[in-house]
Amino acid sequence: MQPHGKLPEPLCGKIFSVRTGRHHGLSDSRTRSKDLVVPFRGVRAHGMPKSLLERGRSLLAVMEPHQVFSHETAAELWGMPLPKAGEVMHVMAIGVRGRMRRPGVKGWERARTETSSSGACATCLS
Incomplete structure (x- = not known):
């Protein structure tokens, strides 16, 4: 299995929308890679949000x-x-x-x- 490419600096460690990811040059396959989770449709994060505040921050992206x-x-x-x-x-x-x-x-x-x-x-x- 080929390793995933590094995320652009503005997205590293951040919650972001798929639209923002595309704006920074991510391909559709990269936004679907297994190192990113989908807390809500159209949102990508590095880990699943657990608290209400974390879930709210992830939903703000869309x-x-x-x-x-x-x-x-x-x-x-x-x-x-x-x-x-x-x-x-x-x-x-x-x-x-x-x-x-x-x-x-x-x-x-x-x-x-x-x-x-x-x-x-x-x-x-x-």
């Missing part, structure tokens, strides 16, 4: 600017105590149509957000 973590995932990332850690990542698309559809992700859509007097951004439930 999230669009209008998508945010929501529901139980957002609560966990903010450190709120929950009865059980979620296996599914919740991601909400705000202001545009097009919820995220991937294995391990529950996509949501909201029309807009509200900003509180403190400047904190929250989804509007109405």
